[in-house]
Amino acid sequence: MSNTLIFGGMAIVSLFVFMNLGKIKASKNQTGRKNRIHRFKETNQKNIIDSSSKEVTKNEE
Amino acid sequence: MSKHSAINRFGRSSNPAFSRNFDQGGFRTQSSSEMDAGSGFRTTSSVVESADIMTLDGAVNKTGVLLALCFTGAAVGWNIPALALPAGILGFILALVTIFRSPSKAGTTAPFYALAQGVMLGGISLMYENLYDGIAIQAIGLTFGILASLLVCYKSGLIKPTENFRLMVGAGIGGIFILYMVSFVMSFFGSGISLLSPTNGSLMSIGLSLGIVCFASLSLVLDFDYIEEGAEKGLPKYMEWYGAFSLMVTLIWLYLEILRLLAKINSRR
Numbered sequence: 663m664s665n666t667l668i669f670g671g672m673a674i675v676s677l678f679v680f681m682n683l684g685k686i687k688a689s690k691n692q693t694g695r696k697n698r699i700h701r702f703k704e705t706n707q708k709n710i711i712d713s714s715s716k717e718v719t720k721n722e723e
Numbered sequence: 724m725s726k727h728s729a730i731n732r733f734g735r736s737s738n739p740a741f742s743r744n745f746d747q748g749g750f751r752t753q754s755s756s757e758m759d760a761g762s763g764f765r766t767t768s769s770v771v772e773s774a775d776i777m778t779l780d781g782a783v784n785k786t787g788v789l790l791a792l793c794f795t796g797a798a799v800g801w802n803i804p805a806l807a808l809p810a811g812i813l814g815f816i817l818a819l820v821t822i823f824r825s826p827s828k829a830g831t832t833a834p835f836y837a838l839a840q841g842v843m844l845g846g847i848s849l850m851y852e853n854l855y856d857g858i859a860i861q862a863i864g865l866t867f868g869i870l871a872s873l874l875v876c877y878k879s880g881l882i883k884p885t886e887n888f889r890l891m892v893g894a895g896i897g898g899i900f901i902l903y904m905v906s907f908v909m910s911f912f913g914s915g916i917s918l919l920s921p922t923n924g925s926l927m928s929i930g931l932s933l934g935i936v937c938f939a940s941l942s943l944v945l946d947f948d949y950i951e952e953g954a955e956k957g958l959p960k961y962m963e964w965y966g967a968f969s970l971m972v973t974l975i976w977l978y979l980e981i982l983r984l985l986a987k988i989n990s991r992r
Binding site: 668679680681686687688689690701 | 786949
């Protein structure tokens with residue numbers, strides 16, 4: 663019985679920690695270091711990915 | 724011209740679910756074209772819909788959903804252990820489909836995977852429970868305990884996954900995979916590697932299980948880092964499911980190894 667209580671409680675507390683801490687961004691200590699694993703190419707650090715402009719002539723309109 | 728039409732490549736990881744390159748066709752952008760009244764220039768831009776981007780919140784919530792499904796499956800497997808083997812095979816097939824065929828469909832396959840693997844885990848847990856009373860709850864507690872403590876270590880920056888770290892974990896998991904395969908092939912000839920047997924309580928066997936548990940735990944750190952980086956880089960939304968699925972694959976492996984380790988320790992009594 664005590665076995666179930668101890669390990670069951672441990673599982674519930676751990677799940678609670680995971681569900682809450684998991685949603686928080688990692689510390690600068692973790693994300694700001696230079697030797698991070700870079701799996702992905704840089705993408706949308708900002709919302710606008712790319713843009714292009716061209717002059718519109720009257721014919722095109 | 725667009726320089727960033729999509730992410731071209733997903734990186735390598737020791738987790739089999741992360742070890743494949745993906746086509747990033749699922750990365751949704753919204754193009755707009757509008758006339759700038761002042762300058763007479765037409766501008767076009769691609770704006771990523773923020774609702775379609777992977778977030779930490781989403782990945783954690785989806786892991787919660789998969790865990791709930793796994794527990795539901797485990798309850799079924801516990802009561803009907805005969806389903807464990809077919810469910811295990813189904814789960815294995817679903818894992819292969821998710822990893823190699825359609826990672827973008829992880830939202831569909833991952834819940835079924837979790838359910839099927841849950842049924843298998845329920846049956847296996849009952850088998851161990853019949854051998855050693857109370858072993859299943861110990862393994863569950865230890866699995867989630869390791870998950871939470873490593874998450875704290877990762878988030879605080881105590882454990883810092885680097886390329887070398889990934890290489891080390893990858894090499895270790897590769898070695899373990901070869902060991903499993905050799906044992907699997909030997910089982911066809913009525914033999915096997917006794918060190919992997921749950922009833923082998925020798926120190927060597929326990930040490931091997933402890934090592935495997937360590938590698939499974941460390942690969943959790945790589946999963947956390949993958950999800951964190953994915954959310955930072957704005958991967959497509961379906962990667963939340965894929966990240967959650969990968970975490971489940973590692974957690975299930977870790978749970979099974981802890982069960983085996985505890986059985987070995989109990990067999991010494």
